[in-house]
Structure formats: structure tokens, C-alpha cells
Amino acid sequence: MVKLWIGEHAQAVAEHAVDLIEQTIKGKPACVLGLATGSTPLKTYQEMIRRYREGRLDFSQVTTFNLDEYYGLDERHPQSYHYFMYENLFRYINIPRERIHIPCGTPQDIEAYCRHYDQRIAESGGIDLQLLGIGPNGHIGFNEPADELQAGTHLVRLTEDTIQANARFFPSIDDVPRQAITMGMKTILSARKIILLAEGEGKAMIIKKLLESAITTQLPASFLRLHPDVTILIDREAAKYLPSSITGEGHSIV
Numbered sequence: 001m002v003k004l005w006i007g008e009h010a011q012a013v014a015e016h017a018v019d020l021i022e023q024t025i026k027g028k029p030a031c032v033l034g035l036a037t038g039s040t041p042l043k044t045y046q047e048m049i050r051r052y053r054e055g056r057l058d059f060s061q062v063t064t065f066n067l068d069e070y071y072g073l074d075e076r077h078p079q080s081y082h083y084f085m086y087e088n089l090f091r092y093i094n095i096p097r098e099r100i101h102i103p104c105g106t107p108q109d110i111e112a113y114c115r116h117y118d119q120r121i122a123e124s125g126g127i128d129l130q131l132l133g134i135g136p137n138g139h140i141g142f143n144e145p146a147d148e149l150q151a152g153t154h155l156v157r158l159t160e161d162t163i164q165a166n167a168r169f170f171p172s173i174d175d176v177p178r179q180a181i182t183m184g185m186k187t188i189l190s191a192r193k194i195i196l197l198a199e200g201e202g203k204a205m206i207i208k209k210l211l212e213s214a215i216t217t218q219l220p221a222s223f224l225r226l227h228p229d230v231t232i233l234i235d236r237e238a239a240k241y242l243p244s245s246i247t248g249e250g251h252s253i254v
């Protein structure tokens with residue numbers, strides 16, 4: 001079942017996302033959070049930091065697993081997702097370093113490393129709450145539109161769309177890695193609760209497709225509609241192409 005929540009602006013979306021994260025942590029202080037990168041979750045991370053500083057959130061028992069990492073980027077690389085997560089969240093909150101997991105972008109044996117990452121998630125008891133953004137082409141994590149999707153963590157070749165969309169974070173498009181390591185669809189869909197965030201007009205069309213298209217490997221995010229507990233949190237601009245019947249106040253079930 002998919003719940004849709006539309007906020008007036010991106011800050012309202014972030015606050016609502018952190019309300020759900022706060023509920024999860026308060027209900028289970030040793031919970032497992034799945035985290036995402038990209039520009040969309042930045043306000044959510046700022047709000048998490050704010051509530052931690054106010055004493056409302058305690059991450060001392062929380063475990064995290066990130067969705068993905070660029071293949072070939074070392075964790076000190078400024079465009080790596082390791083660097084992103086430490087710069088935008090982890091260095092400001094009280095999460096113990098040993099409970100932070102981000103896929104390694106430079107593993108020696110990729111196959112073995114991917115199995116190990118999935119095993120660590122399973123051993124931690126599984127993800128209680130997974131935060132997701134969405135690529136303009138409908139990817140989640142780095143599960144790109146394709147004829148087939150992979151279940152577990154794996155190495156993936158990025159599509160031209162994604163390379164172009166993410167080029168803004170690199171000095172030039174040639175610097176964008178062509179491959180990434182990402183949790184697979186089964187890993188993501190095994191999370192007990194999923195929150196997908198999207199903001200701005202640039203995501204409006206993919207949000208419409210996500211909710212209305214057939215469930216297809218060509219739009220990996222459409223598989224979220226098979227999950228029992230997904231909340232899609234978007235701002236008014238990202239809701240631009242949705243029918244007015246579902247864009248009123250509060251939650252809609254779609």
C-alpha cells in the first residue's frame with residue numbers, strides 16, 4: 001500500500017520525514033535505518049541534526065546502511081557517498097562509527113563484497129526504515145531501468161541519463177564514474193517501512209509515472225507499489241501532474 005503525503009514546500013517534506021524517523025527511533029532505539037544520498041535528503045539530514053542537538057533524537061544505538069556508492073571512488077573522494085554522508089550527517093550526530101555501513105567503492109572482490117554487504121544487513125535484523133530518493137529516470141538506489149533487475153547488492157553500469165543527472169556534482173561529465181555498487185531491489189523491498197522523498201518540478205513527471213504506470217523493470221521505483229508500507233513524501237511542485245482528487249490535505253492512499 002502506498003501512502004502519499006504532500007507538503008507545501010521541501011522543508012515541510014523534510015520535517016514530516018524526520019517525524020517518521022523519530023517515531024521509528026523512539027519505538028526501537030536500536031533500529032536499523034537505510035539511508036540515501038543525492039540532493040533530496042539534505043534537508044531531512046539537516047532536520048535530523050537539529051533534533052539531535054535539541055535532544056529529541058538519540059542515535060547512540062542506531063545502525064545505518066547506505067544504499068549505494070560509486071564504483072572506483074575511494075571513501076576520501078569528495079564526490080563519494082562516504083564523504084557525502086559524513087559531511088552532511090554522521091559527523092554531526094552521535095552514531096557510533098562501527099554501526100555505519102556504506103558500500104565500499106573499491107572492493108577487491110566485488111561479488112564477495114556484495115554478498116557480505118547483504119549478509120551484514122540480514123545479521124543486523126533487517127532494515128526497519130529505508131529512506132529513498134528517486135532518479136529522474138525512476139531509479140532507486142542505483143537500480144537503473146533495464147530488462148531485468150537484480151535482487152541483491154551488485155555492481156551496476158549507470159545509464160547515460162544518470163551520468164548526466166549526476167554530472168552537476170563533478171568537475172566535468174567525464175569525471176562521473178560509469179559504475180556503482182547498489183543495494184538490489186530485494187534488499188530495498190525487504191525494509192519494513194519505506195519513505196520515498198521527491199521535491200521540485202523536475203521530479204513531477206517521474207512521480208506521476210511511479211504512481212500510474214504499470215509495474216515494470218523499466219521504472220524500478222514502480223515496484224514500491226508492491227510493498228505493504230511505503231510513504232511517498234513530496235512537495236507541491238513534485239505533485240504538479242497528479243490528479244486533484246489525491247492532492248488534498250493530509251495522507252492519500254494511492
Ligand SMILES: N[C@@H]1[C@@H](O)[C@H](O)[C@@H](COP(=O)(O)O)O[C@@H]1O
Pocket residue numbers: 036037038039040041067068132133134135136140141142162166
Ligand atoms: N543514487 C542516487 C539516488 O539514490 C538518488 O535518489 C538520485 C536522485 O538524486 P537527487 O536527490 O539529487 O535528485 O541520485 C542518485 O543517483
